[in-house]
Amino acid sequence: MSMANSASFIEPPTGSSDVDEVDSLPSSSTSSSVDDEEYVSDAEREWRESLQQLELLLTMLVVPYVGKYFGRKCAYWGWAKFMEWKYPVEIVVTSPAAFKGAGAIEAAATL
Template structure:
């Protein structure tokens, strides 16, 4: 038993790249590593595209229309309250359906 216990754990000298790969991750890219985009299925890609289209529809058409409609409604309500407070007048909407339809048409006119 001429070998000591520590001599059995000595690693043989190899090239410097082999030592680097042993100490850390491999320096060369392997074929097994792929990007996340390659794993995305067609259905998930279409789902993301449809969500993007819905987001555009919401931000470009529905939100401005709703903002204009409810903004006008709020402005008419506020103006009626101001006129009733400032002057002795009573503001009455004779036809609520026509009032709502006119507000919707006015809001959609400039879109």
């Protein structure tokens, strides 16, 4: 049984009608659609690279900075509420612009 199967893989069949074709290459002619597909694939590849760069920008710079800024803001707010609840003190921010600016500078300091 194995002798008959192995012989069919060694010798090509004799009744081949496509004599002019090479085994691995089709005999179709080249057309402009191949060039169009190549341009589309190049544009798609560049689009994917651009999306990947934007994703890296967001994950490496924007998200940590925004998270750190709002995290500090939330922590200051929470600490003020805790101090007002625990002790008889009133927390007042005298200059909101300076407070926001300092928070932005502190968030960017260690990035």
